[in-house]
Amino acid sequence: MKDIQRHLPPIYSVLKPIRFKQPKKYVCPNSIPIFTIDAGDEDIAKIDFIFEAGDWYQPQALVASSVVALLQEGSNRFTAEEIAEKLDFLGSYIYTSSSKHTASISVYCLNKHFEETIRIIEDIIKNPLFPEEKIKTYIQKKYQQYTIEAQKVEVISQKKFTSILFGNNHPYGISAEPDDFLQIQRATCKTFHKEFYNSDNCKIIVAGKVRSMHIDILKQLFGIKPWNVLEIISEIPTYISTPNTDKKHYFPKEQAVQSAIRVGKMLINKYNPDYPALQVLNTILGGYFGSRLMSNVREDKGYTYGIGSGIVSHRTAGYFVIASQVGKDVCQKALDEVYFEIKRLRTETIPNEELETVRNYMLATIARNFDGAFALSDSFKTILEYNLTGDYYKRFWNVVRTIQASELKNLANTYLDEGSMYEIIAG
Amino acid sequence: MITYETFTLHNGLQFIINIDKNTPFVAINTLYDVGSKDESPDKTGFAHLFEHLMFGGSKHIPSFDTPLQKVGGENNAFTNTDITNYYITLPKDNIETGFWLESDRMLELAFSQKNLDTQKSVVIEEFKQRYLNRPYGDTWLLLRPLAYTTHPYMWPTIGKDISHIEQAVIKDVTDFFYRHYAPNNAIISISGNVSVREIKKLAKKWYENIPQRDIIPRNLPKEPEQLSKRTLSVERNVPVDTIYKVFHMCNRLHPDFYTSDIISDILSNGKSARLYTNLVQNQRLFSEINAYITGEIDEGLFVISGNIMPGIRMEQAEQAIYSELEKLTNGFVFDYELQKVTNKIESTIIFSETNVLNKAMNLAKFAHLGDVSYIQKEIENYTKVSSKDIQRVASQLFKESNDSTLYYYSTQKK
Numbered sequence: 056m057k058d059i060q061r062h063l064p065p066i067y068s069v070l071k072p073i074r075f076k077q078p079k080k081y082v083c084p085n086s087i088p089i090f091t092i093d094a095g096d097e098d099i100a101k102i103d104f105i106f107e108a109g110d111w112y113q114p115q116a117l118v119a120s121s122v123v124a125l126l127q128e129g130s131n132r133f134t135a136e137e138i139a140e141k142l143d144f145l146g147s148y149i150y151t152s153s154s155k156h157t158a159s160i161s162v163y164c165l166n167k168h169f170e171e172t173i174r175i176i177e178d179i180i181k182n183p184l185f186p187e188e189k190i191k192t193y194i195q196k197k198y199q200q201y202t203i204e205a206q207k208v209e210v211i212s213q214k215k216f217t218s219i220l221f222g223n224n225h226p227y228g229i230s231a232e233p234d235d236f237l238q239i240q241r242a243t244c245k246t247f248h249k250e251f252y253n254s255d256n257c258k259i260i261v262a263g264k265v266r267s268m269h270i271d272i273l274k275q276l277f278g279i280k281p282w283n284v285l286e287i288i289s290e291i292p293t294y295i296s297t298p299n300t301d302k303k304h305y306f307p308k309e310q311a312v313q314s315a316i317r318v319g320k321m322l323i324n325k326y327n328p329d330y331p332a333l334q335v336l337n338t339i340l341g342g343y344f345g346s347r348l349m350s351n352v353r354e355d356k357g358y359t360y361g362i363g364s365g366i367v368s369h370r371t372a373g374y375f376v377i378a379s380q381v382g383k384d385v386c387q388k389a390l391d392e393v394y395f396e397i398k399r400l401r402t403e404t405i406p407n408e409e410l411e412t413v414r415n416y417m418l419a420t421i422a423r424n425f426d427g428a429f430a431l432s433d434s435f436k437t438i439l440e441y442n443l444t445g446d447y448y449k450r451f452w453n454v455v456r457t458i459q460a461s462e463l464k465n466l467a468n469t470y471l472d473e474g475s476m477y478e479i480i481a482g
Numbered sequence: 483m484i485t486y487e488t489f490t491l492h493n494g495l496q497f498i499i500n501i502d503k504n505t506p507f508v509a510i511n512t513l514y515d516v517g518s519k520d521e522s523p524d525k526t527g528f529a530h531l532f533e534h535l536m537f538g539g540s541k542h543i544p545s546f547d548t549p550l551q552k553v554g555g556e557n558n559a560f561t562n563t564d565i566t567n568y569y570i571t572l573p574k575d576n577i578e579t580g581f582w583l584e585s586d587r588m589l590e591l592a593f594s595q596k597n598l599d600t601q602k603s604v605v606i607e608e609f610k611q612r613y614l615n616r617p618y619g620d621t622w623l624l625l626r627p628l629a630y631t632t633h634p635y636m637w638p639t640i641g642k643d644i645s646h647i648e649q650a651v652i653k654d655v656t657d658f659f660y661r662h663y664a665p666n667n668a669i670i671s672i673s674g675n676v677s678v679r680e681i682k683k684l685a686k687k688w689y690e691n692i693p694q695r696d697i698i699p700r701n702l703p704k705e706p707e708q709l710s711k712r713t714l715s716v717e718r719n720v721p722v723d724t725i726y727k728v729f730h731m732c733n734r735l736h737p738d739f740y741t742s743d744i745i746s747d748i749l750s751n752g753k754s755a756r757l758y759t760n761l762v763q764n765q766r767l768f769s770e771i772n773a774y775i776t777g778e779i780d781e782g783l784f785v786i787s788g789n790i791m792p793g794i795r796m797e798q799a800e801q802a803i804y805s806e807l808e809k810l811t812n813g814f815v816f817d818y819e820l821q822k823v824t825n826k827i828e829s830t831i832i833f834s835e836t837n838v839l840n841k842a843m844n845l846a847k848f849a850h851l852g853d854v855s856y857i858q859k860e861i862e863n864y865t866k867v868s869s870k871d872i873q874r875v876a877s878q879l880f881k882e883s884n885d886s887t888l889y890y891y892s893t894q895k896k
Contacts, residue, residue: 059687061542061586065578067553073506095504097836127753135763139753144822146829165829192763199769199789202721206617310719313607313615344556345547357603360611380611412552419554419573426505427836482615 075445083278092262094428100263108251109156116235123158128189131182201233212315212481222297253283262432314482319376324368331454400467494666500673508674511842516662517564519634527641530561538597540587585688633705664695671846673838726888747823749773810876815869
């Protein structure tokens, strides 16, 4: 065998543009859209039921997340025990989640058990009972989990950060306390469900090895007649953010051996044309393992196990945040490095080599998000939330491919001035 | 069912390939047969520290991550008591970059003092973040030495104590490398849209000239049978009381392994499982309770851990666990229940096979157990388990003398 050149990297190729495969859309007679993503060899499916029923619409803290979690605690036709027993027996999995604007019921199942699974899901979505006893158990359980979580410095700092940024009355800033669980009432859950879980407020995504059978069954169970629709449509609440005027906040915690840091500010969201370019800038700063923050604060200084930055997009606003947990003794030193790295984005031009690495890394990340039925489904769910189309990803891809270092420097000056940052420390 | 091909190079390096044409990405998994059980008792945490050092540059390549990210790759690694496992996913067309990088660090590390100093600090921060600065973080630091008196499973992978990491010197690093990192002590598995021919060619090019090294056969002390119940009570500044019970179980290759796993599923896999239904939902003694096995290669542990509700005494909580275990030792298992847990296992396996990285990791894991074909017998091994097996194994597991219990008391109680 001839000598190999171990010093030299093998020739590599840049990823060819990957198209986001737009799901097929089927509109049911009652106007529920069903989006289908057919990919993969395994006879399995993931079904998402998405309702416009997130935190934004809740009358008090934790109602949106409690309602979606409590759906499986008993319905007209099944007790909570029967629901759990049947789904477990079929090897089907159900995950409920709520976000700022939406609530989702996600179901994973083998195709051979699709119909049986979805028949259970139908009843829990349309006719949940919210039994008093189950609510009580749920509250006790969540109360404990929250109490435990609330002792972690990273949880304290994150909650404080968003509430300082948006104000504690804004759905993006609200930080529920364990005691808020004790205020959850059965009547509130029932009213919330009645108002927001109906056929006018529902979208369905089905991904996997999808056949006409899937659409037929979903249509039959969810799509023929309107269900749970109210005569009166309630007003959508509006909220105004009320940022704290002080930029620096410290929350001491006795006995902590590390401090959790959050540095950041309000920023644009996905609708803004600068969003993809800012994501490139964010990746360079703290968005991947080789980022400047990781290289400096972890790999050079050893102040932390991990540090990263991100741009969080919500439907009406976004924010930028740098997050880390560092040794208490090196907290100020770590902060100095954080500001040093932000400043460098504004004052120095990013070297070609580094920009090329980040481009390729990000293109591959986008491609990963399109890889396989479930990843495609998640990517689609994201743009559905914003009413965007596959063009969004196309534009994102092009920006990552072509953005220049000079443009990134300008962006850093526009958006990421160190002086504009909030700084929250817990621990 | 997952399919694969294997071949072995002259230096003993074993390759396993799974072809998956559904994805533009490929996963490369490199497993080294070294874990924290191979550490000496006064230098614990070293296998994991060493895993960090593997990213600090190798003989011909100053940085592992940068060139990989440049070709759209991602990677990470983990260390446990048995193995150290490194994995990469990258666009299929750039697979050779993965071979180039992984082979160079198998050939020789850079052994830099600066890298060692930094990674010692990073690992110490990891120790603080995950084990000291988090409620209940020290649980396994307490449980392992309670359950084990002799076998090196008695310390967790992070190490017994921060001081062991602080004391590591560069000679430890070089010694460790030549003692454990070698083609004849590794398994590489690949999943993606590749051909066996292509992988053979790359394997020969990048790995064949890495020399075999003398791997001293492992000779670990066997854990003696536990003769009486062990308990440990601690008080911590945490919100609620918790209880942890661990029982010694059989090793990974023992036929009863699958029965033990099924027992843990009957107790706690899914919302309809017994511990959740009876102790969380019905009796409201716990806010959360889990049963699982550590799944280690040598004789591992069957674990039950629960967060106790306010107002419930520790003894009452423990008694409730005992009565659930007693039902199993009395042979109280329905066929329906058995069918349910095996259905669930089957479904989990099918879902896991949609992902190249999962597949690559699993193939390496089974090859490491001694024969990669075990992976194809998984579902069968689970479905073979009978209610008689469950009663027999439960009776051995849940003997009082096999029980080590940690009572973790809260000092914050109102």
